[in-house]
Amino acid sequence: MTSFTLNGKPVNIDIEVETPLLWVIRDELGLTGTKFGCGIGMCGACTVHVGGRATRSCSTPLGKIEGADVITIEGLDPNGEHPVQKAWKALQVPQCGYCQSGQIMQAVALLQDFSKPTDEDIDAVMAGSLCRCMTYVRIRSAIKQAAVEMGSTSNG
Amino acid sequence: MLKRMIAGLLILVIIGLGGFFVAAYRPALPATTAIATFAPELVAKGEILAGAGNCAGCHTVKGSAPYSGGYAMKTAFGTIYSTNITPDPETGIGTWSQAAFQRALQEGVARDGSHLYPVFPYDHFTKISDEDVSALYAFMMTRDPARVPDKVNELPFPLNIRALQAGWKLLFFKSGRYAEQANHDAAWNRGAYLSQGLAHCGACHTPRNALGAEAHDLEFAGAPIDNWIAPSLTKTNPSPKPWTEAELLVYLRTAVSQYHGTAIGPMSVVVHDGLAKLTDADIKSIATYFADVNGAASHGESAKPPLQNVVGVSAVGSNIYTAACASCHYNNSEPPNPLRPDLAMNSAVNLADPTNLIQVVLHGVSAKEGAPGVVMPAFANGLSDGDIAQLADYLRRSRTNLAPWPNLEKAIADIRAQEIQ
Numbered sequence: 001m002t003s004f005t006l007n008g009k010p011v012n013i014d015i016e017v018e019t020p021l022l023w024v025i026r027d028e029l030g031l032t033g034t035k036f037g038c039g040i041g042m043c044g045a046c047t048v049h050v051g052g053r054a055t056r057s058c059s060t061p062l063g064k065i066e067g068a069d070v071i072t073i074e075g076l077d078p079n080g081e082h083p084v085q086k087a088w089k090a091l092q093v094p095q096c097g098y099c100q101s102g103q104i105m106q107a108v109a110l111l112q113d114f115s116k117p118t119d120e121d122i123d124a125v126m127a128g129s130l131c132r133c134m135t136y137v138r139i140r141s142a143i144k145q146a147a148v149e150m151g152s153t154s155n156g
Numbered sequence: 157m158l159k160r161m162i163a164g165l166l167i168l169v170i171i172g173l174g175g176f177f178v179a180a181y182r183p184a185l186p187a188t189t190a191i192a193t194f195a196p197e198l199v200a201k202g203e204i205l206a207g208a209g210n211c212a213g214c215h216t217v218k219g220s221a222p223y224s225g226g227y228a229m230k231t232a233f234g235t236i237y238s239t240n241i242t243p244d245p246e247t248g249i250g251t252w253s254q255a256a257f258q259r260a261l262q263e264g265v266a267r268d269g270s271h272l273y274p275v276f277p278y279d280h281f282t283k284i285s286d287e288d289v290s291a292l293y294a295f296m297m298t299r300d301p302a303r304v305p306d307k308v309n310e311l312p313f314p315l316n317i318r319a320l321q322a323g324w325k326l327l328f329f330k331s332g333r334y335a336e337q338a339n340h341d342a343a344w345n346r347g348a349y350l351s352q353g354l355a356h357c358g359a360c361h362t363p364r365n366a367l368g369a370e371a372h373d374l375e376f377a378g379a380p381i382d383n384w385i386a387p388s389l390t391k392t393n394p395s396p397k398p399w400t401e402a403e404l405l406v407y408l409r410t411a412v413s414q415y416h417g418t419a420i421g422p423m424s425v426v427v428h429d430g431l432a433k434l435t436d437a438d439i440k441s442i443a444t445y446f447a448d449v450n451g452a453a454s455h456g457e458s459a460k461p462p463l464q465n466v467v468g469v470s471a472v473g474s475n476i477y478t479a480a481c482a483s484c485h486y487n488n489s490e491p492p493n494p495l496r497p498d499l500a501m502n503s504a505v506n507l508a509d510p511t512n513l514i515q516v517v518l519h520g521v522s523a524k525e526g527a528p529g530v531v532m533p534a535f536a537n538g539l540s541d542g543d544i545a546q547l548a549d550y551l552r553r554s555r556t557n558l559a560p561w562p563n564l565e566k567a568i569a570d571i572r573a574q575e576i577q
Contacts, residue, residue: 004523040538042479051529053495054483059533060520068523068531106483113493124486128479 004065006031007075017063021055022046024062025072033073033101037130044129047102048072054109073101076108084108087146095133103129107143116147180322182269185259187251194294202295205288207433209281209354211296213425214238221302224248229275230382231368233315236275237307244301257293258286263331264321271321273309274329274368283334283353328369340448347445350438355431360386360422376449378507383574384421385511387503391451394506394558398455404443409436411526414494415501418526421515428524473550476543480535495527500555510548510561514571517544541568 001014006029013028020039025031025048034057037045041059048057049071076082084107087093094100103126110117110125117125122140131139206212215238217226225240242248249257249267256267264278265271272278284292314320334349351357362370363379371377378388387393397403397415406412411419411427419427431439447453485499492498499505504513520534521527535544545564552561561567 041533041535042476042538044483050531051523051527053530055531056480056533059535059538060531061534064520064522064531064534066523068529113496114488118488121486121488124488125483128481128483130479 002062002066004067005069007071008069013062015062017061019062020058021048021050021060021062021065021070022057025057025070031072031074035098035101037099037102042128042130043099043102044106045099045102047105047129049105049109052109052112054106071105073105076104082108083149084111084142084146087142087149091138091142091145093135093138093142095135099129099131100135103131103135103139107139107146110143111147111150115151117143176323177319179326180271180319182259182263182265182271184269185253185256185267187267188253188256189251192254192297194298198291198294199298201288202291202293204433204435205292205354206295207430208350208438209292209356210426210430211241213422213430215241220304221300223296223299224302224304226304226307231275233368234309234311236273236309236311238276239306240302240304241296242299242302242304243297244303247303247305248301249296250301254290254293257296258289261289261292262333264325264329270318271325273318273321274324277356277359279329279370280353280356280359282329282331283349285333285349288354324367324369328367343441343444344448346438347441347443351442351445355442357389361389380509380511382422383511383571384515385507385509386422387507387512389446389449391455393450394508395501395503396506396556397501398452399447399450400452401440401443401447404446405440408439408442411528412494414491415498417497417502417504418494418521420521420525421512424525428528469550469553470546472543473546473548474554476539476547477550481547484532495530499551505551505555506558508558510552510564510567511571513548513551514544514564514568517547518568518571536572541565541572544568 001012002017003010003012005011006025011029013024015024015028022034022036025034026036034048035045036058037043039058041056044056046056046058047054049055050060050065050068052069077085082104084104088100088104093103106126106129110122114121114125119140122143126139126143212222214227214229215223215225220226221242223240223242225238227238229236229238240248243250245251252260252267259265260267260272261278261281261284263282264274264276309316334353336345337348340348358370358375360381361376361378363374363377365371376389377392379386389399393399395416399416403413403415406414407416407419408427408431411424485496487493487496487498492501504516516532517539518534518536521532523529523531526532539547542565545568548564549560552558
């Protein structure tokens with residue numbers, strides 16, 4: 001039995017502790033916003049937050065998250081209005097959209113650690129989140145726009 | 157003539173053996189049936205001390221009752237299982253008097269008179285004061301008794317003859333309580349008392365000789381333990397940043413050091429479950445002691461290691477790092493965010509042996525280990541031995557000025573194989 005919280009709600013689940021967290025989130029708990037990309041932690045599509053840190057759920061075994069707080073794209077904001085999500089919509093970042101929940105989760109974590117990220121910061125932290133539609137230019141713009149909004153809310 | 161010589165030799169051998177067994181003999185102490193009661197303050201003190209000794213770490217296995225034993229300690233001589241130290245009268249230590257308990261800790265002899273193996277660190281516990289032994293006894297005897305029979309050790313003949321342990325003691329064991337050192341202050345002495353005695357830091361951090369005894373001339377110089385490396389706690393520790401008293405204090409209290417990494421592997425339970433019980437003052441005294449042992453004050457802090465020394469560095473390793481690691485491990489300023497462990501400073505990358513880095517890459521870090529509540533993914537299934545070797549080689553060459561690690565692929569394969577056994 002593994003216990004953790006998912007988007008603020010307690011979860012107790014009795015499956016093999018080696019099961020990737022991604023399968024638990026999608027197949028057992030039915031939240032399909034988090035995507036499968038490569039399965040080996042190399043593309044970022046499956047990124048969720050564990051303890052507030054961006055974490056690749058495809059290569060995190062369930063047993064490792066006992067007692068932890070997990071947030072998926074569905075839990076980021078009840079109305080999908082997190083400043084990063086708003087910036088993503090305003091700048092029309094997604095094309096096919098498959099990688100975007102992972103991109104957004106990674107970007108939110110980036111802005112927690114680097115409130116005014118430089119291009120170098122964005123390149124270093126986001127390089128592990130691949131986008132086959134090449135939306136990188138708009139991702140960078142949206143991160144900077146969200147940083148401005150988050151900076152003004154926190155100061156204001 | 158020859159017959160006489162053989163007979164003479166035989167007699168000598170018999171006398172010698174007889175003498176040895178007489179010297180090795182320890183009487184059984186009477187079983188106690190009285191149900192003792194203990195002052196709550198004494199039990200509470202014992203609970204803290206049991207945390208310092210990390211008794212639960214070795215005397216508990218996952219899924220079994222606390223302190224009921226069964227933990228396998230794999231030594232070079234065979235596998236020895238920890239015993240049930242709950243107060244169950246039949247399978248635990250319920251019939252042990254305080255005198256028997258004290259003799260076990262301070263002399264390494266069980267109540268029935270048999271010699272204990274030094275995997276039970278009585279060579280450290282002999283330094284524990286009688287008062288602290290009383291508190292530990294009060295705590296252990298007030299635990300819930302669990303009926304769990306001890307497992308049979310897997311030791312080859314003649315190591316399974318416990319009386320022979322008397323010989324080991326003669327060679328390597330010095331009985332005696334901790335002696336205060338007048339040239340150091342009270343905090344240092346408290347730290348030394350805890351570290352050398354109950355907390356038995358040297359049991360993992362001091363290399364052992366061919367007969368399994370700690371090499372005292374190499375005290376705290378670092379050693380392999382349970383497929384991990386317990387790093388050196390002396391000035392031979394290769395970290396570019398010194399383990400100052402402040403760094404040690406934060407690390408031992410929270411399991412997270414901004415410059416050296418987090419407590420994982422066998423050290424994780426020591427910090428999270430054991431030392432967590434200690435007062436801030438006691439943790440600080442241990443930090444005071446080890447900051448002196450490692451000479452932090454005279455540590456010539458290295459210049460920041462080259463972060464982009466790309467000479468001879470594998471592009472494969474660099475690409476894996478960019479895709480799989482940088483999103484969490486990248487920092488843009490000093491000091492690094494401790495939740496973004498800076499690999500140029502990290503112990504695992506600076507140690508002479510790559511084992512700890514390989515372990516973490518293979519298995520990640522759970523929410524209970526290291527920094528509480530956060531995890532590192534496990535790459536055992538995603539990366540091949542060759543991939544991990546290239547990644548480790550890239551980190552070693554680009555983050556430190558130390559010699560590259562040789563034979564990484566074999567080291568990784570060996571660590572995977574050890575776990576399957």
